[in-house]
Amino acid sequence: xxxxxxxxxxxxxxxFAAAGGLAALYAMKRTWDxxxxxxxxxxxxxxxxxxxxxEFRTVTWRGKPIFILRKDKxxxxxxxxxxVQINGEDFLVRIGLCTHLGCIPAWQPDRKIFKCxxxxxxxxxxxxxxFGPPPRPFDIPPFKIEGTKLxxxxxxxxxxxxxxxx
Amino acid sequence: MAQFTxxxxxxxxxxxxLALSKLWKVLAAExxxxxxxxxxxxxxxxxxxxxxxxxxxxxxxxxYYKPDTxxxxxxxxxxxxxxVWFGWLWRHMHxxxxxxxxxxxYIHMFTGIYxxxxxxxxxxxxxxxxxxxxxxxxxxxxxxxxxxxQMSYWAAQVITNLFxxxxxxxxDLVVWIRGNFYVSDPTLTRFFMLHVFLLPLVIMMLIGLxxxxxxIPHVNNQDGEEIDFDxxxxxxxxxxxxxxxxxxxxxxxxxxxxxxxxxxxxFYFFLVFxxxxxxxxxxxxxxxxxxxxxxxxxxxWYFLWSYEVLRGFxxxxxxxSAMDIGLIAFGIANVIFFFIPWLDRxxxxxxxHKRGAFFYWFWALLIDMIILTIWGKLPPTGIxxxxxxxxxxxxxxxxxxxxxxxxxxxxxxxxxxx
Numbered sequence: 001x002x003x004x005x006x007x008x009x010x011x012x013x014x015x016f017a018a019a020g021g022l023a024a025l026y027a028m029k030r031t032w033d034x035x036x037x038x039x040x041x042x043x044x045x046x047x048x049x050x051x052x053x054x055e056f057r058t059v060t061w062r063g064k065p066i067f068i069l070r071k072d073k074x075x076x077x078x079x080x081x082x083x084v085q086i087n088g089e090d091f092l093v094r095i096g097l098c099t100h101l102g103c104i105p106a107w108q109p110d111r112k113i114f115k116c117x118x119x120x121x122x123x124x125x126x127x128x129x130x131f132g133p134p135p136r137p138f139d140i141p142p143f144k145i146e147g148t149k150l151x152x153x154x155x156x157x158x159x160x161x162x163x164x165x166x
Numbered sequence: 167m168a169q170f171t172x173x174x175x176x177x178x179x180x181x182x183x184l185a186l187s188k189l190w191k192v193l194a195a196e197x198x199x200x201x202x203x204x205x206x207x208x209x210x211x212x213x214x215x216x217x218x219x220x221x222x223x224x225x226x227x228x229x230y231y232k233p234d235t236x237x238x239x240x241x242x243x244x245x246x247x248x249x250v251w252f253g254w255l256w257r258h259m260h261x262x263x264x265x266x267x268x269x270x271x272y273i274h275m276f277t278g279i280y281x282x283x284x285x286x287x288x289x290x291x292x293x294x295x296x297x298x299x300x301x302x303x304x305x306x307x308x309x310x311x312x313x314x315x316q317m318s319y320w321a322a323q324v325i326t327n328l329f330x331x332x333x334x335x336x337x338d339l340v341v342w343i344r345g346n347f348y349v350s351d352p353t354l355t356r357f358f359m360l361h362v363f364l365l366p367l368v369i370m371m372l373i374g375l376x377x378x379x380x381x382i383p384h385v386n387n388q389d390g391e392e393i394d395f396d397x398x399x400x401x402x403x404x405x406x407x408x409x410x411x412x413x414x415x416x417x418x419x420x421x422x423x424x425x426x427x428x429x430x431x432x433f434y435f436f437l438v439f440x441x442x443x444x445x446x447x448x449x450x451x452x453x454x455x456x457x458x459x460x461x462x463x464x465x466x467w468y469f470l471w472s473y474e475v476l477r478g479f480x481x482x483x484x485x486x487s488a489m490d491i492g493l494i495a496f497g498i499a500n501v502i503f504f505f506i507p508w509l510d511r512x513x514x515x516x517x518x519h520k521r522g523a524f525f526y527w528f529w530a531l532l533i534d535m536i537i538l539t540i541w542g543k544l545p546p547t548g549i550x551x552x553x554x555x556x557x558x559x560x561x562x563x564x565x566x567x568x569x570x571x572x573x574x575x576x577x578x579x580x581x582x583x584x
Binding site for chain 1: 320323324327328330341342343344345346347348350352356456457458459460461462463477479480487488489490492545546547551
């Protein structure tokens, strides 16, 4: 009798301690989460109309470089189902981070490739990995087209079509 | 109830209350070390000294360092280096000690492997030592981030990105660790916390554990001889110091240790005053820039071997991408040394030169790790990529296949005890 009462007290104590421990762990996990201000980081809007054929630009979105390359009226490879068409002009729009370990590859216009200095990965003008450790092509940032402007951070119909969601 | 009589001195007064003489006997004056050892047995005390130097120099750096992305770079390179009196000394002592401590850790580890000091009751010594190695690595990585230069930034970027390779939760985990979508202010401040508080605390507790694990099995000796420590200690205490196979930790063992330590400290301060630049990468004197990767990035020398294993696999094999193979190999490389006591299938405790094939295996492993270290710093193109690939494969084969094989044969020769 006394023994089972002790067991009960032990279980109550253990249960309380476990609940408190879990709550503390949850609070610790949440404390390490990105802050709301970080999560709500805004959108990046770029006007593409001033870009000339063959021009390469990098813009910033959520601390990441976004590669924009105008490819029409040049001898750069055009990949219809992977590029973004705005007003009949053809652009490559990609997150400019090597899909291996996140270094920023450099655009080499003479070789028409993106070359990553960290581990030697290479991507072609369609953003496809063609050499080295990168496991997949460059990622596509969520975007929306508004006239000649590109809004990065919002999923528009053109984006959904590009990643095969629609 | 203890009896307290009037004490005749402060020491006696404390001794009555804290049993200081007994504590000293247990910890030092009657803690027995074999006589049959060499200078390589002094590395433990060298490491304790290096860690102490890191803590003390760190305390002084901490008084002026600012863990904020806007202030960090200048607080190191301007305030500490140019304004604070002897700030340069603390920084160079801290940086050089952080680098040299790994050299001594590797010597300490390879001494343990050479003399088979990880088996026959010494497994916990080895495991606690490996835990120290892993924690020191995390401490070095978090500290390297703090000056917030280009190398700090991109090392942080690459290393935190490694967690993205974990299935399912990888991408979210990376953002969680960084506290942002990219390495930025919250990342710096939380790694600062890890570097100056949590990890040093863990290291101190692990050092305590590492010493504790030595208690029962005692330190190994040059011939792997099994010593009856109680009997030999009795001989020593009876005055038969010459006949006894052991010496007390204090003062006999430490007096020799201090000599080795003295030589080492000359080497250390020579580096601090004349060659501190080897621990200071020039690229890290450019402030961190998230939009520009330096043309060639590499970790500090002590991580190069595992870094080379990570990037050694540069082509896909079937469904496995090059990156996944590299990550798996890197994961194995980082934990494989924990399992040495079990990968070595032989019960023989002897120095490598008395263990036949094991001797060649030991030097093959050491040379392979030196090759990985050298090629880890070279750009991974052309022939270099292939050398890195073969050295990485060799590393995995040596530990996972060849070591169990040759030690199993040794066990059979020794009488099939295992």
